[in-house]
Amino acid sequence: MGHAKRLDATAGMSSNTAQHRAPARKRGRKQIGLAFIAPFGLLFVLVYIVPVVYAGYLSLFQQKLIGGNTFTGLANYTKLFQDAQFWDGVGRVFWFTLVQVPVMLVLAVVLALALDSGRLHGAKFVRVSVFLPYAVPAVVSTLMWGFMLGVKYGLFGSLNNALGTDLNPFAPSTTLLSVGMMVTWAFTGFNMLIFHAVLKAVPRELYEAAALDGASEFQVVRRIKLPALRSSLVIAVIFSIIGTFQIFNEPQILPSMVANSGITTHYTPNLYAYNLAFTGSQQGYAAALALVMAAITIAVAYAVQIRGLRNAFDH
Known part of the structure; x- marks a missing residue:
């Protein structure tokens, strides 16, 4: 009986260990995937997202003779x-x-x-x-x-x-x-x-x-x-x-x-x-x-x- 209990306990510990390792493996794979796409993501943000956002910011301003660069909202789009x-x-x-x-x-x-x-x-x-x-x-x-x-x-x-x-x-x-x-x-x-x-x-x-x-x-x-x-x-x-x-x-x-x-x-x-x-x-x-x-x-x-x-x- 004692031997059987020890076997059951060992099996339970192995099962728990396997269950803990599975999420760890998934996290490791996810981190590896993120590491691979990180350079592309960085370049995408720098050469696409940032210029688009900056263009959107510029589009809200007008260069005027009096007052210089002035915020005009959507006036450029209306024009x-x-x-x-x-x-x-x-x-x-x-x-x-x-x-x-x-x-x-x-x-x-x-x-x-x-x-x-x-x-x-x-x-x-x-x-x-x-x-x-x-x-x-x-x-x-x-x-x-x-x-x-x-x-x-x-x-x-x-x-x-x-x-x-x-x-x-x-x-x-x-x-x-x-x-x-x-x-x-x-x-x-x-x-x-x-x-x-x-x-x-x-x-x-x-x-x-x-x-x-x-x-x-x-x-x-x-x-x-x-x-x-x-x-x-x-x-x-x-x-x-x-x-x-x-x-x-x-x-x-x-x-x-x-x-x-x-x-x-x-x-x-x-x-x-x-x-x-x-x-x-x-x-x-x-x-x-x-x-x-x-x-x-x-x-x-x-x-x-x-x-x-x-x-x-x-x-």
Whole structure:
């Protein structure tokens, strides 16, 4: 009996020890996880949260000739919603996005399908050459296109002199199209590689089964490849919308290279905010503009994400 009691006591102590160790293990794992994410969390707070909070603080002030930097509450936001120049830039960026993003993504999908087909000669060269523009810095890309399309000392200028024509890609009516061509040239290759990687992950057995069933190449693309691209296409659309809403480099650099381009100080919201802050000394108004534009971008991207992912999962 005594021996049995000792065994029961030992078993009870072991059970209690195991119960105490389990929470300790969980706490240890939690601490390790927090240690891993702490550097990212710190950087996220420093480079994202703190600037947003500071911009919100600045947006509540106005720089006045008499009184200096004065607290004005929501006056900057009230003024912004009545600012025709701001809404002109928003409308321009909206139409630019509505045209440029579909064109760029359709080209990227077509190129990815061509590479995945295995029938494209020089596929490696095509893949590298199409992706290469993405590696070119935006400023260098803008300068290159400005020199090439400019009529003063560029390719079109030489063509006009030789042919007696008057073509001008940077005329006020066509400047936005030229900027769209520049952006499409720069980012098509990046999206192409994303789509190509997704297509490479599709099991080859599906293609073999489709071929045995007598499916044509077009049917394989329509029934297998395009559905496989749906989720990645939604992500590409979201990032493309965010990128085009932030367009800045091209309208900032081009006016110094080409004359009479129609690019004003409020051509895009980002350019308008930059000129307000660094030329007009209206940091508070520029901060309010940046925050409102960020909210518009987030709302549009979120709406596209919800609708796109719902359609992707439904199929």
